Amino acid sequence: MTQHPLSVVLAGGGTAGHISPLLAIADALRAERPDTRITVVGTASGMETRLVPAAGYELATIDRVPMPRRPSGDLVKLPVRLVRAVQQAGAILDQSAADVVVGVGGYVSTPVYLAARRRSIPVIVHEANARPGLANRVGARFAAVTGVAFAQTQLPGAVHVGMPMRREISGLDRSAARAAARQALGLAAETPTLVVTGGSSGAASINRAVEAALPALAAAGIQTLHITGRGKSLTDSAGQRLAAPGYTQVEYVDGMETAYAGADLLLARAGAGTVCEISAVGLPAVLVPLPHGNGEQALNAESLVAAGGALTVADSLFTADWISGRLIPLLADPAALDAMSKASASLGIRDADRRMAAFILETSGRSKA
Structure with a gap:
């Protein structure tokens, strides 16, 4: 039976702090496996609408679901918004026939993590900050691998890999x-x-x-x-x-x-x-x-x-x-x-992008040609 090319969905966006490591992981993965299908999930209001297509990757969008930190009107609307965003994320995973989901945090990641879990698609998380955000605290609970940029970051099963960055900087x-x-x-x-x-x-x-x-x-x-x-x-x-x-x-x-x-x-x-x-x-x-x-x-x-x-x-x-x-x-x-x-x-780590790509290939069972 012919094996279809690896399909990876990467979730994250909003700020350069999320998008830059996401694109570095995508670049490292494509360098290792050029035939990999890569789909990035973001929102229509983030910097990803400009940066992801400019980097040569397909962008799909879902609704932005703010996670209120205190009682407000947004808190009342949260369940309905989250259900809709999970449905949207699930449709993207189905359409792309995703083998692995990789999330870097931010509003967009939580719905994608939840949609992946419902479909038993393995999840890989990367947390950039020393203090993890809510989305990655959720994703890390059932992630196959959780990579962190800082050794002191507290997440279940965290592996210190460093920060994925562009090769022009790391080299x-x-x-x-x-x-x-x-x-x-x-x-x-x-x-x-x-x-x-x-x-x-x-x-x-x-x-x-x-x-x-x-x-x-x-x-x-x-x-x-x-x-x-x-x-x-x-x-x-x-x-x-x-x-x-x-x-x-x-x-x-x-x-x-x-x-x-x-x-x-x-x-x-x-x-x-x-x-x-x-x-x-x-x-x-x-x-x-x-x-x-x-x-x-x-x-x-x-x-x-x-x-x-x-x-x-x-x-x-x-x-x-x-x-x-x-x-x-x-x-x-x-x-x-x-x-x-x-x-x-x-303290510098220069190969975090390649380490994250290796985790993706190992999790997908495609680590060997």
Whole structure:
């Protein structure tokens, strides 16, 4: 009997934090088994509507089912919404003849996990954050494999695999790529370099502190590449794009591996993807965890800080004075930066995408040609 090509359904979306590892897993799986049919399930309102087709994968959508954390009108509507979304997910699994379901969390994953369980389709979970979300806490209860990005993540049967990431990042040699990266970014080749990013949507508090610290950074001979976030360009009192000595402002960089290669030090939030990527490439960092939510960003950074690869500062304490008193002296200390780089790299995992792909093939029984 001829065996049909492997069919894998990947569920996740909403934010880049879910979509990036999902696409990295898909790429690794396709590299291993090019004939694999891959279907991504998301919602019609998330970033996946743009990113998944751009990466060359089929996208199917189901209704978004918010999981209210307190009594509200959404809580009353939850049962009906969830039943409908599970039905929609089940139709996608049936149409694709799914052999394995892989979920990375987020609103869309819970209905797909439940639909897979009803059909006895094996489920594989990947949790990106140190503190797992509700969807993956549900999925991990009956998952065949649960991979986690951080060793301290508490889920049943968790296997520490690291964070699936694009090969351009996981395979980056910062030293070898530095000169070309700085040239591409319009930066001086030998000047101490700070790269600032608040993620794709920017971080207003980080942007304000950096803007106020620009005179001190320039006086210290530091050049700054400030990735402000889409629609978050900084302007001066005349409404013109902010300019200062040694300061380069862009809304985004197409390929963060270039920014990582050009940086001596990164200033950023502590999203799971950022923490894992800078560990993989050995980039020293100052991390300002997002002050909202369930505190997951501070937890994401804990191991890296404990190892000596990064510093953290509370959002409320991150000011121009902190930059002058702590960050600038660090950038002026090559030995300290080198020690941080080595400490960061000691935690880095570069093959999480391939490990997740191997789990998929083993679970499906297709691990051998």
